[in-house]
Amino acid sequence: MNAARRPRALLVWGIALLVLVCAQSAAVAASVHSPWTQGVDDAWRSLIGVGPQSDVHTGLVPMLFQHLGQLPGIVLMMLIVPILLAVLGRWRSALFVLAVQLAGPGLVSQLLKNLVNRPRPAADEAAGLYGPLFLVDHGSFPSGHAVSAGAIAVLLVALIPAVRAVSRTVTTAVAVLLMVGMVWQRTLINAHWLSDTLAGLAAGVGVALVLWWVFAPWLAQDRVRTPWFLRRRIPSDPIGEPLKETS
Helix, strand or coil, X not given: CCHHHCCHHHHHHHHHHHHHHHHHHHHHHHCCCCCCCHHHHHHHHHHHCCCXXXXXXHCHHHHHHHHHCCHHHHXXXXXXXXXXXXXXXXXXXXXXXXXXXXXXXXXXXXXXXXXXXXXXXCCEHHHCECCCCCCCCCCCCCCHHHHHHHHXXXXXXXXXXXXXXXXXXXXXXXXXXXXXXXXXXXXXXXXXXXXXXXXXXXXXXXXXXXXXXXXXXXXXXXXXXXXXXHCCCCCECCCCCECCCCC
């Protein structure tokens, strides 16, 4: 593969984001109960978080974000999307999606959760604060849902062809809304602190950008590849030899 076909900016930004995530992970691990972001985290929680008596968190939009980071989202990104890409003849893109999902939500998210082990927001009903409204696993930092959202956002931009400027604008807008919406939903249900979600986005985007850089030459080949079912078949004579066009 030709390294010149790999945009260096993808690698630079990806590594920069991952370095920031590592630095924040070390800072949180040094004081899991009161990291340097705790003041902002507390203020955001008081503003956004709701209690079990509210029905906002069970609405259609919040539940879409909830399921995106759970089994339905895993099935979508680990099975359905790769299979569809493979059917379209874009098997390299399918491998890219699988690599991003395994490295981001799979490896980085769980590794940091176990290393940092930050407690989830705890209930303090006297202060009008509540704990997670849905079942959660251990470790609040980083948000696994946010890692998934960041990774998927990059996948959207990387895999959807920017045929026109408007298509790139729409794709980018959807990617941004996906990330912002995930931050909102995870803090709405008190599953994470604000800084957990921002670190999760950075981790997901960072991993996906680095792997985009790695897969860039293969993805370029897939973009110009015609799906097998749209290719024109050359007619052949009775003995199986292709017929030549005559003028």
